[in-house]
Amino acid sequence: MDSSGSDFSAERYFATQPPPPSLDEDIARVRTFIRHQLQAGRKVVLVTSGGTTVPLELNVVRFLDNFSAGTRGATSAEYFLKAGYAVIFMHRQFSLQPFSRHYSHSTHPFLDFLEIDPSGSNNIQITVTPSERDQLLEVLTAYKEVHRLGTMHTLNFVTVNDYLWLLRAVSKELSVLGRNALFYLAAAVSDFFLPRQKMSEHKIQSGKGSLHIEMDQVPKILKPLVDEWTREGFIVSFKLETDPALLIPKARTALETYGHQVVIGNDLHRRKFEVVFVSPREPCSSGKTNDAESTFVETWIRIDLAKDPKKEIEEDIVQELVNRHHSWIQQSKQS
Numbered sequence: 001m002d003s004s005g006s007d008f009s010a011e012r013y014f015a016t017q018p019p020p021p022s023l024d025e026d027i028a029r030v031r032t033f034i035r036h037q038l039q040a041g042r043k044v045v046l047v048t049s050g051g052t053t054v055p056l057e058l059n060v061v062r063f064l065d066n067f068s069a070g071t072r073g074a075t076s077a078e079y080f081l082k083a084g085y086a087v088i089f090m091h092r093q094f095s096l097q098p099f100s101r102h103y104s105h106s107t108h109p110f111l112d113f114l115e116i117d118p119s120g121s122n123n124i125q126i127t128v129t130p131s132e133r134d135q136l137l138e139v140l141t142a143y144k145e146v147h148r149l150g151t152m153h154t155l156n157f158v159t160v161n162d163y164l165w166l167l168r169a170v171s172k173e174l175s176v177l178g179r180n181a182l183f184y185l186a187a188a189v190s191d192f193f194l195p196r197q198k199m200s201e202h203k204i205q206s207g208k209g210s211l212h213i214e215m216d217q218v219p220k221i222l223k224p225l226v227d228e229w230t231r232e233g234f235i236v237s238f239k240l241e242t243d244p245a246l247l248i249p250k251a252r253t254a255l256e257t258y259g260h261q262v263v264i265g266n267d268l269h270r271r272k273f274e275v276v277f278v279s280p281r282e283p284c285s286s287g288k289t290n291d292a293e294s295t296f297v298e299t300w301i302r303i304d305l306a307k308d309p310k311k312e313i314e315e316d317i318v319q320e321l322v323n324r325h326h327s328w329i330q331q332s333k334q335s
């Protein structure tokens with residue numbers, strides 16, 4: 001794959017790539033949800049989760065995919081709900097979702113802990129294996145409460161194009177909340193795409209030797225998000241690396257380039273027990289410095305899974321963000 005292709009600005013991207021057909025309906029529902037949360041005085045977090053695909057054909061048979069099961073996003077969404085936030089959960093179709101993630105078909109299949117009680121032949125009862133009851137009760141109670149309060153709205157995407165259009169539209173809607181909006185951008189978004197104009201209409205045929213595809217770079221969407229679509233929101237992006245030495249430099253560069261509030265860095269193999277928050281250091285009385293060491297501050301969050309295997313690092317990530325978001329809102333009240 002060649003990364004030297006032409007560079008799409010966000011403006012050019014949206015002028016040339018078509019919106020997903022359901023965009024208007026999706027956004028009308030988001031608007032109603034946000035209005036309801038505004039009336040209820042709740043803060044709203046947009047959680048993006050899962051990987052995006054890049055189709056190679058218009059009648060799509062083949063596509064490139066991005067790594068991500070959606071665990072980070074689905075787990076974090078539950079902790080945000082617990083902290084009193086309303087959640088817009090924007091996720092890759094069929095990736096993990098809050099609450100149902102506890103019963104993933106591959107790791108903890110639901111049917112395995114249901115039992116048939118044939119005590120009365122006309123009145124068969126289905127019961128839950130006793131060892132599973134406490135957890136199910138806890139998950140189900142939280143799930144029902146979220147339904148009762150109407151504090152979660154889900155949206156889904158498949159392609160990187162769906163994702164970009166949705167992110168732009170949802171973030172514009174969220175701007176009515178000012179500083180009460182939090183963005184938690186945990187989705188694994190492709191850096192490259194094939195513009196519609198370059199796609200083959202039908203399935204790419206084999207038999208002509210190797211396949212060469214030149215992809216364009218996906219526009220750097222954080223820039224317009226911060227500068228135009230939602231100027232006051234508290235924006236948290238994620239940076240995934242496999243080379244640990246790149247994590248902090250890349251996070252700092254993202255903050256310098258986009259000017260948002262936090263980058264959470266995670267290493268592919270350590271992400272379940274270690275992340276680093278990188279954020280701009282509060283300007284001190286002596287003013288800002290150009291030295292990256294003192295311009296940014298790093299805070300590591302680590303958990304010990306050997307001691308506490310049930311602990312989820314997202315609990316601590318969300319707690320830290322809830323505190324930081326609260327301070328961010330307070331700051332604007334003081335100034």
Ligand code: PAZ
Nearest residue numbers: 068069070071072186189238239240
């Ligand atoms: O979904 P998951 O729990 O399997 O993985 C989460 C993650 C590693 C995709 C996420 O924490 C992340 O880093 N997202 C941003 C990826 C990127 O750099 O584009």
